Amino acid sequence: LSEDLRAALQSVCATAPDATSYEVDWTRRTTGSALAVCLPASTAEVSAVLQVAARHGVGVTVAGGRTGLVAGAVPDATVVLSTERLTGVRVTNGKALAGAGTTLAEVQRAAAEQGWAYGVDMASRDSATIGGTVATNAGGLHVVGHGTTRAQVLGVEAVLADGSVVSRLHGLAKDATGYDLVQLLVGSEGTLAVVTQVLVRLVAPPRSRQTVLVPLASVEDAVRLVDRARREARGLRAAELLLAAGVELVRDVDGLPPLPPSPVQLLLEAEEGLEDVVPDDALVASDAVDAARLWAYRERMTEAIGRLGVPHKLDVSLPQDRLGEFVDALPSVTAGCTTHVFGHLGDGNLHVNVLGPAPDDDRVDDAVLRLAAAMGGSVGAEHGIGRAKRRWLHLSRTPAELAAMRAVKQALDPHGLLGPGVLLPDVVTGGGPGH
Ligand code: 2HG
Numbered sequence: 001l002s003e004d005l006r007a008a009l010q011s012v013c014a015t016a017p018d019a020t021s022y023e024v025d026w027t028r029r030t031t032g033s034a035l036a037v038c039l040p041a042s043t044a045e046v047s048a049v050l051q052v053a054a055r056h057g058v059g060v061t062v063a064g065g066r067t068g069l070v071a072g073a074v075p076d077a078t079v080v081l082s083t084e085r086l087t088g089v090r091v092t093n094g095k096a097l098a099g100a101g102t103t104l105a106e107v108q109r110a111a112a113e114q115g116w117a118y119g120v121d122m123a124s125r126d127s128a129t130i131g132g133t134v135a136t137n138a139g140g141l142h143v144v145g146h147g148t149t150r151a152q153v154l155g156v157e158a159v160l161a162d163g164s165v166v167s168r169l170h171g172l173a174k175d176a177t178g179y180d181l182v183q184l185l186v187g188s189e190g191t192l193a194v195v196t197q198v199l200v201r202l203v204a205p206p207r208s209r210q211t212v213l214v215p216l217a218s219v220e221d222a223v224r225l226v227d228r229a230r231r232e233a234r235g236l237r238a239a240e241l242l243l244a245a246g247v248e249l250v251r252d253v254d255g256l257p258p259l260p261p262s263p264v265q266l267l268l269e270a271e272e273g274l275e276d277v278v279p280d281d282a283l284v285a286s287d288a289v290d291a292a293r294l295w296a297y298r299e300r301m302t303e304a305i306g307r308l309g310v311p312h313k314l315d316v317s318l319p320q321d322r323l324g325e326f327v328d329a330l331p332s333v334t335a336g337c338t339t340h341v342f343g344h345l346g347d348g349n350l351h352v353n354v355l356g357p358a359p360d361d362d363r364v365d366d367a368v369l370r371l372a373a374a375m376g377g378s379v380g381a382e383h384g385i386g387r388a389k390r391r392w393l394h395l396s397r398t399p400a401e402l403a404a405m406r407a408v409k410q411a412l413d414p415h416g417l418l419g420p421g422v423l424l425p426d427v428v429t430g431g432g433p434g435h
């Protein structure tokens with residue numbers, strides 16, 4: 001069967017000679033196995049791959065830049081469909097139309113060349129693809145300013161499980177003509193369709209830029225300062241939290257200069273007005289080079305943690321007034337582990353990274369996610385659910401919501417070919433609530 005499958009796939013598009021790098025996630029925590037790796041170069045080729053997979057009854061896992069942190073692109077005895085050759089971007093009238101495999105950095109560059117900016121940015125910009133950010137509804141560093149990917153997406157072209165193509169790329173500002181298929185696909189993690197092209201709105205570039213790093217005594221103080229900056233500064237676009245242990249870590253690993261010691265550091269970026277908001281002991285960047293120097297403490301965190309071992313990545317969001325309490329409670333559920341917490345304070349989004357437990361030991365994952373849910377938070381803030389978190393999806397979604405999600409899945413992909421093992425938990429039959 002697999003020889004037949006491989007031959008059939010090779011007759012419709014190029015395939016990668018070696019699947020190894022596609023079979024493990026960025027953190028190295030999750031591995032899987034690929035039946036083949038397809039590299040379609042057009043929407044027609046994507047459609048042909050899905051039709052071959054359907055004929056052979058095998059699943060398809062979509063892979064973008066493979067910087068995801070919940071193993072959503074790791075195959076599970078499935079065919080990998082990589083979007084890496086679906087590239088190219090064109091900017092017109094404040095909108096960018098990009099192939100799904102175009103990197104975020106390329107979209108940003110194309111926007112800048114025409115005097116625009118793209119509202120989404122993240123440290124993985126050189127690898128993360130626009131299609132992947134749509135699939136996960138990625139957030140990143142500028143959500144306080146521009147919202148998540150969902151808020152940028154005006155249209156998509158996508159191939160459904162049966163190979164049919166839906167294309168909503170007209171970009172009309174007004175279009176009240178029924179179900180919003182475009183937004184349905186945002187955040188669907190490759191389980192409803194394969195996104196092949198994306199149309200996004202662009203934003204005006206900031207007129208000026210202030211970057212400050214503020215030492216603070218507590219997370220609560222940081223939350224209060226963000227609230228004030230939102231009201232009093234102009235064009236706030238980043239509000240990032242660092243804790244002392246994280247600052248120490250990036251200093252150690254990357255050799256960055258020490259900062260004045262403080263339990264909490266808050267990185268704020270706005271167009272203007274921050275000088276009236278932040279205390280006198282804040283570090284204020286004098287120019288772009290200096291701003292990059294301050295950002296380094298935040299942007300290098302993921303890489304620095306990765307060098308310590310294989311982290312358990314627990315991306316959660318919380319109500320603003322529970323953030324401090326959550327951070328304080330973490331040691332009680334992560335005892336004996338090395339834990340680093342940082343994230344997008346303005347969005348109530350914390351990245352809890354836990355090192356110590358074996359990759360397949362998920363007791364600490366369970367404890368941290370339950371803690372977040374018990375405080376009214378979400379178990380998946382901006383990284384998605386993927387393969388890593390689906391057994392906790394029920395903590396953030398009601399039975400009625402899960403049933404509706406399954407009904408949508410069943411309608412669009414009745415044979416479960418797209419993203420098996422991703423997002424939706426398996427239905428447990430034969431009693432018990434299961435996971
Ligand atoms: C970030 O904000 C990313 O830098 C990665 O979402 C977070 O490494 C992480 O846990």
Ligand code: ZN
Pocket residue numbers: 140343344351382
């Ligand atoms: Zn993040």
